[in-house]
Amino acid sequence: MLAAAIGRSRSQVAVFDLAGNQLAASAVDQEIGAGPDEVMPVVAEQLSALLEPGSPPVLGIAISLPGVVDAEHGTSIDTPVLPGWNDVPLAPYLTAVADAPLFLANDADAMARSEYLGHAHPDGGMRNLLVVKASTGIGLGVLADRALVAGFRGGAGDLGHTKVADAAGRPCRCGDTGCLETIAAGWALVARLQEEGRAVSHVRDLVTHARDGDAEAKQLLRESGRQVGELLAVAINLLNPQAVVLGGDMSEVYDVYAAGIREAVYARSSAFATRELQFLPATYGDRAGLVGCAALAIKRVLSPAAVDARLLTG
Numbered sequence: 001m002l003a004a005a006i007g008r009s010r011s012q013v014a015v016f017d018l019a020g021n022q023l024a025a026s027a028v029d030q031e032i033g034a035g036p037d038e039v040m041p042v043v044a045e046q047l048s049a050l051l052e053p054g055s056p057p058v059l060g061i062a063i064s065l066p067g068v069v070d071a072e073h074g075t076s077i078d079t080p081v082l083p084g085w086n087d088v089p090l091a092p093y094l095t096a097v098a099d100a101p102l103f104l105a106n107d108a109d110a111m112a113r114s115e116y117l118g119h120a121h122p123d124g125g126m127r128n129l130l131v132v133k134a135s136t137g138i139g140l141g142v143l144a145d146r147a148l149v150a151g152f153r154g155g156a157g158d159l160g161h162t163k164v165a166d167a168a169g170r171p172c173r174c175g176d177t178g179c180l181e182t183i184a185a186g187w188a189l190v191a192r193l194q195e196e197g198r199a200v201s202h203v204r205d206l207v208t209h210a211r212d213g214d215a216e217a218k219q220l221l222r223e224s225g226r227q228v229g230e231l232l233a234v235a236i237n238l239l240n241p242q243a244v245v246l247g248g249d250m251s252e253v254y255d256v257y258a259a260g261i262r263e264a265v266y267a268r269s270s271a272f273a274t275r276e277l278q279f280l281p282a283t284y285g286d287r288a289g290l291v292g293c294a295a296l297a298i299k300r301v302l303s304p305a306a307v308d309a310r311l312l313t314g
Contacts, residue, residue, distance in 0.1 A: 001016040001017070001018070001058070001060050001294050001297040001298060002014075002015055002016075002047050002051075002060070002097065002098065002297075003061075003290045003293035003294045003297065004043050004047065004062075004063045004064070005064045005107065005292075005293060006043065006063060006064065006065050007066065007289075008032055008081050008082065009030060009031075009032050009202060010028070010029050010030065011028055011030060011042070011043050011046075012025065012026075012027045012287075012289065013026055013028075013046045013047050013290075014026075014287075014290045015050045015051065016291075016297075016298075018059075018298060018302065020117045020291065020294055020295060022290070022291070022294075024050040024052075025050070025287075025290065026046050026049070028042055028043075030042070033082075033083060035083075036085055036088045036093070040090060040093035040094075041093065043063075043093070044096065047061075048097050051098075058097070058098035058100045059100055059297075059301045060100050060101055060103060060300060061094055061097070061098060061100050061101070061102050061103070061297065062102075062103040062104070062110075062293035062294065062296045063102065063105070063293065064105045064106065064109075064293050065079055065082065065104070065105075065106065066079055066081045066082060066106070066107050066136075066137055067080060067082070067106065068106065068154050068155045069106055069154060071103065071104045071105065071154065073089065074090050074102050074104050075089055075090065076088070078155075080173050081137055090104065101300070103296050103297050105292065105293065105296050107289055108131065108132075108139030108140055108141045109141045109150065110288075110292030110293050110296065111141055111247050111248070111288045111289060111292050112129070112148060112245075112292065113141070113291075113292035113293075113295040113296050114283065114284050114287075114288040114291035114295060115129055115131060115143065116146070116295045117291060117295055118282070118284060118291075119243060119245060119283055120146055122146075126242050126243060127143070127145050127146045128143060128240065128241045128242045128243075129143040129241055129242065129244070130142060130143075130235055130241045130245070131143070131244075131282070132159075132228065132232065132244065132245065132251075133248040134186070134224070134225075134228065134246065134247070134248040134249070134250040134251055135186050135203055135248035135249040136186040136187050136249070137160050137185050137186070138159050138160035138180060138184060138185050138228060139157055140157035140158075140159040140232075142156060142235075159180065159232070160180050160181040160184075160185055161176065161179045161180070161181060162180050162231055163179060163180075164179075164180050164183070164227070164230070164231065166183055166227065167179060167180060170182035170183065173187065183224075183227055184223075184224040184227040184228050186202075186203025186249060187203070189203065189206055189220045189221075189224060190203055190205070190206060192220070193217075203249045203250060207249055207252050207253055210253045218253070221256050221260070222256050222259055222260040223260060224250060225250075225256070225257045225259065225260025225261040225264075226263050226264045227264075229260060229261040229264025229268075230264045230268060232264070232265055233265045233267075233269040234268075236265060236269045236273050236274065236277065237269050237270050237273050240273055241277070242276070242277070242278065243277065243278040243280050244261065244279050244280070245281070246258055246261065246280070246282065247281070247282030247285070247288050251281060251282065252286075254281050261279065265277075
């Protein structure tokens, strides 16, 4: 299985076996705002470089992108953070890498899928999870009875673009105003520090400052967690999960970010919904997107219909 987690400024790629074990991986930075013609050839080149001569055949390729994707046609359909990607078929960029089907996923859903091999593993007993991706943007993946909830057109879990009172009138990168992202997403926190003259260019810089003990950076991350937690509390009351899993760049300072989330959740969710609720770090940390892509590819490739089709054509 080949996996690629494509973000705003970095793409990660990896090779996995059918058990979900990572065999090789690499990452490459890219210009913010780069289009598919700039990013996808590099992703294809990186994937090809990871395949050793004589490797078993590639059975599937999975890619995750921010925003809403059309899994059936292999395109992005609403990705404000990656302008120029909408409605561009991605499979043709990968034909030289392998003759294998392409599977596409939203990045937060991919992170949720990674927990099939982690907290939601059949041996672990957790079947209902809310998985928060807190990074440049904010997304939510939902596992209900171990089934991913994608919504009508794949737009379920768009937490970051829900309107909140504290963000009223603030312009969002999606083109609207008043979204949660304008006060709680990594891009908004970075912009706030830049206005103060701080030398930061990415949410990872903010996280580094917080990890080094910078009081302002830690306060921004905790406040972001609190803002996210206020909306998350509604989802917790509606869906009654066993655990909230925190992933993405901001969760790397886990104690700080989780403290803000907990503060709001316990204040706003019902006592019943939070009685046994757990807060957990994402099982695979920075690799969650890649592992989630692998989990998606494995599920599709090993489905009864896919196996039958290979037997008939083999």
